[in-house]
Amino acid sequence: MPDRPAILTKRTLDKDLDKLTHVEDATKFVTRKLVAPGLGLIFLGLAMLFAGVYVFDRPSAVLVVAAAALAAYMALNIGANDVTNNVGAAVGARAMTMGQALVIAAIFEVLGATIAGGDVVKTISSSIVDTVQVPPATLSWIMMAALMAAALWINLATWLNAPVSTTHAIVGAVIGAGVGAVGPEPVNWRVMIEITSAWVTSPLLGGVIAAGLLFLVKTFIIYRDDKIAAARRWVPVLIGMMIGGFTSYMVVQLETANEFSSLTIFVLGLAAGCLGWFGGRVFVRRQAAGLENRNSSLRILFQIPLISSAALLSFAHGANDVSNAVGPLSAIVRNVGASPDAAGDNPPVWVLLIGALGISVGLLLFGPRLIRLVGDQITKLNPMRAYCVVLSTAFTVIVASSLGLPVSTTHIAVGAVFGVGFFREWYTRHSKRRIAYVRRKAESWAIDEPEDPNTHEVRRRYLVRRSHFMTIIAAWVITVPASAALAAMIYWVMFALFV
Template sequence: MKDRIINFGLKDVARLSGAIVFLVIIYVFVRGQISGGAGDPTFLILAAVIGGYMAMNIGANDVANNVGPAVGSKALTMTGAILIAVVMEASGALIAGGDVVSTIKKGIIDPAYFGDDVQSFIWAMTAALLAAAIWLNVATAIGAPVSTTHSIVGGVLGAGIAAGGWGIANWDTVQQIVASWVISPVMGGVIAATFLYIIKRTVLDQRDLLTAARKTVPFLVAIMGWAFTTYLILKGVKKLVKVDFLTALGLGFVMAVAVFFIVRILVKNAAVKMQQSHASVDRLFLIPLIVSAALLSFAHGANDVANAIGPLAAINEAVFSGAIASEASIPLWVMLVGALGIAVGLALYGPKLIKTVGSEITELDMSRAFCVALAAAITVIIASQLGLPVSSTHIAVGGIFGVGFLREVLNSSYNEAVAKIKRRLADAEDPHVDEAFVERFDAAPMTEKRNMLRELKRKAVAEQLTWSERRDFKKAYKAKLVERSMLYKIVAAWIITVPLTGLFAAGLYFMLRGIMVV
């Protein structure tokens, strides 16, 4: 036990040392980059270090949603997932992160309220960035996956109100963000559960699993190809090439057709060596899961790097131009801070949240993880076209809860239920329940099991079971497959993210202003 405590402590010290070294490198690098420039670089250097800290926390917390399901289902090892995510997140940020970034995330405050007070704007953005980063750090420490977008939104909102008053906020946008706390997880959960239900009914509940898989799996993977191609075009490369929705959808369909024929051949060849088992069918989703984890990470790097570098780019613009801009160009060094920060944070602290998302909410196999990944892409596409504000974190976690709750509905304790009714019918010397019945039940596919149980239950009711026995039957028939404590913790963290970071950012703004004015 003592050795384990010592090892745990050494690992923590090593991670912390790595994080500190990265921030020191940012400090030295940025100081060298901006030396001799116009304006006072003090706050820009400070903001760069805070931006790197924010980026590390994005990597530690947010990236888990992209690779967690693949790790939880054992499609990827933890090391493999981190390597893929590090490469793809950094590539997405550097290749498709764009040349211009919105400095006021989601347009939640009006920068005109700052007037010509550039210094107050710089203090506000610094406070917002630091508040969001600290909250993400805390959330990661307690194992709660939260929205990095909502974190920075809360920070900007709180610091903005502290600097410019209540009128600075765009309250319609704030209301939409609050609505997304419900919209995102519900959409993700419903879509993921729907695809899992389709897989169970069309493949896993069938007697001939291999024949069912050969018919259904190519269509499912083709849908994923369609969704991810469209998603990647709209969210991953939109800053490189301007493509409208219909064009992206059309290109996605072309990819889906190609994927369908390729996968159909692959599944047909694989079926020759496969066994009639759920485990064999489950492995058909292995490659799609790995590809989806890589693509989700690329798109995430392209989009969410702005949560770390948006305020930093705004401060950089304000320092060197002396003006407040709603959009700012991104110097290469700013993008490097964001891209490398995400990669470093993921490598050092990512495993904790990856484990939480992948295995501590509900048990995931590859087919369930496939449904979660597919739901993430489809939900973002639908929401973006409807103008609905959604969070990728909420979507992914909602998808995991969705498949977990569906399992609770569909998966029941068949053996325990049969045992209870069998004992009752056996007492009455019922000729329908014997060893042959039990053997037939064990060998039957899920749909036949359900019919057999219904018939036994009908007979048991006809035998006038007591209320206690009926209650026991119901309790045996249901199984809790979602960790309730995780549900409550995550929902609570989601609800407090915006107000908490807002209050914290406001306090930091007043503290910075007090220090600098004095």
């Protein structure tokens, strides 16, 4: 009987080593998930240090530093939840990668917040609650409670994969904390009616503008026999509209002495739009060289305009939504006299920087998950539809921001998406141009019985997911009372502990 080879290894030891390997892999997996929260905590510490440099020798420096930490936390949550609306359409249309979207949005969010974010900050910091009727110490704690409540609510929504309105959250929180502190009298209900009406009308306006843009694209570009020639004619017009609108907005934001009349601002925007149209003609002509007469070629021509409009929307979002993070902080700084440049209505630059950088950091650390949700799950987007959504949202936010109204970018973007989707349904059923185009193409392809363009199957493909509509309405209804109630409770706890 041959001798068996000696077993030199111990199976028990091998099993133990395998267990250690699995533990190491699990540890790496867990720690990878902790990287983003750890970097977020580091940013909060840097924000406190940054604020401390400006206010360390001022009264109530500790209160201001704590408020800066809460504002930075709020900004992180805005970046994680709200900025997804700016680039989600472009990512969903595959016009840019996730990495490109994050970098572009982060840069233009900072620019928009620091250059044009002052007007809406003033609305949040001083117009919702009448600062004259509230004692200075009470006002500071109201704003602290509002910041914490809104940030916690948005953090919970982000964890649940629910894109909610950060504007609704902070406005509701300011009202709830104010009512919890001194009752309903100091709340400026007239301003609240204006803000609420903007919440209702802005999604409708975004949907109408987006539908109008898509009507232009479908009528004058897509359903034409020579698509490339039509695109060479009309895509530069869309580029000029984008540049002209953005220029007018910048003039409104940058002039400080009312030196320009409305007519002058319009003329400047029109001139910039004409220059953009001329440059767009050169660009589109070069891009269109050698392209086939197909819809896939149109996607190539719309790619750069879509990326540019997403950058514009990020700028507009930074200008409008930075107020959600630093509006209460600006009120605290001005209230306690903790900054030499906080005496006027304009917020200090360092306050805007905390909000701007916080939004960008939150987007980079926590944004990709909701970007995929917004870009892929509401409706199917291609570059043409996404361009209409993004440009419509940008124009609506720009108009609201120039009027000093803190509107919800989330609801405007979703309103634009639904506007595009519902218009596609109507256009599919009722457009004589589309029906004639489809039948003409079918005849040219020698199809004996072309499919009726109004069949149930064709209509079904163009439906927007109605379930998201109810989800958004529910989030809209719940966010304001939930953040208000949470802010009131937090104020009472803060008052009991610290006052």
